[in-house]
Amino acid sequence: MPYDIQKLYSPTHRLRRKITDCQAMIQLVDQVLTKDFILAISLKTIHQPRMLVETHPSDSKSKVCMLTYYPQFDSESQSPVELIYLIDVSNSMDGQTMKQTKQLAHMFLSNMTSENNSNTVFNVITFGSDNDECFPISIPSTRENIDKAKHFILHSLVHRGNTDLFSVLRHYSLLPSYDQIRNFVLISDGHLNDMKAIVSLLKCHQMKKDRFFTCSVGETPNKHNLKQLINSTSGGGIATVFDSNYRSKWKTKVLHILENTRQPCVNDIVIDWHNEDENNNMLPFQQAPQHIHSLFNGQRLTIYGFINDCYKATLKANVNGYELSTTVFSSKMTETTGKILHCLTARAIIDDWENGLLYINDTENE
Template structure:
């Protein structure tokens, strides 16, 4: 892929281009040199506004690599899997993709949790750990095991402009119950399955093996 981008002069934008470009990458879900592209996206200043939509065709895609590539694009991006077992949904996915290409998106999303994380708790990270780009009509629930958290600050970027907002909770909005723990555990498991615990795929698999039983408990 790196060689292809270089061959067609896609590593640098056109001189007259004021906006980022949109890359739609179609593959079988296995991109062997995506690390080179991640380094490029991180260090090439001329690609900071580019967006990448990684599309895999088939049902054996390497979701870890595809999502890392889409998340590495500073201008935003998404991963779309065209599962061969559900061809009836392909048309809808293509139409949604074309609509998202025309939209601005929310990127660089981060949450500052104002609380007391338990350092002995192995699962004190938020889930999803890496927050994807958000387009119109998309919603996102973020969970975290943390104590005494009554305030959270959300930071995000839209069209190059940073927005910051803070939300508060009070004793009247607090609730207790097993369902919240189950939802948080489910979100962490989704990160496990999607390879979002670590940038390195091998490290991600190692963490899955190490913490599987702890998460079940």
């Protein structure tokens, strides 16, 4: 490993270890593997961008690259932030699922009452076949306004027919947000009507600075639809699963989402592989994820690629009108022979295909 090893341990098995600065040897104390083996490695410079190149042991022409970035930029946006909570109260959100949805919405509102939200305005909308707004327009997140929103959610009507998210978003597309970042936080089971129309709407120019944070609830959420919402917006977002069996993790996830809503909007994220063969179509090239939609300060971004003779890559993005550029290089120490990165790259490409994200044209994904 071409980086200083700070710590190496296994939470599942006892180990004998021999560690130098960049190399380590391990041996199991108990020779029998009766359960899954987990090995954790902590590096000294964990946030340094990295590029690893792997050659297949039986085919020297088959090479893959793995890029790891930890982008650094001003994480606190100076622009006002708008938070729109979209609460699904359709027929599919029944019984326990609806109860969990209201509890989750209450948790989001409760964690907005901090000084970090002084420049935040918000609104709450419940929707089914029709929709209701808590306030006529988004208003400051004062304690009084948040209490009103909690009361609105607690007493909102349920069993409201179909899941017509399109009508809600169309209203906001007619009121583009040019001077502030607009974040939609959707709490739903993901069973949405007319996804093609919604996806087309999110790609329009009026919603270029909008982001989607989806919170899937219920026993059988449609995670594919929720991911599609995020991947269709220019600003990206995060898809988060709120499992009723792990409620102890809900608050951490909520705080993570709220923190990301305050970050600047990042658009036009691309990877320049600096590879001439790719441009000349001499060799097949495949990147995963094929389209990068989200980028947040200090959070790891990993990209895989089947590509030959590539020893330099640059991450480029637009952060509130300013260009972000980070270049990483490979070296002899970061070149390996094996199949691990090949398998990870193949898995990432399959994930793109399963989520309908491998090609821009939907018919090609099918």
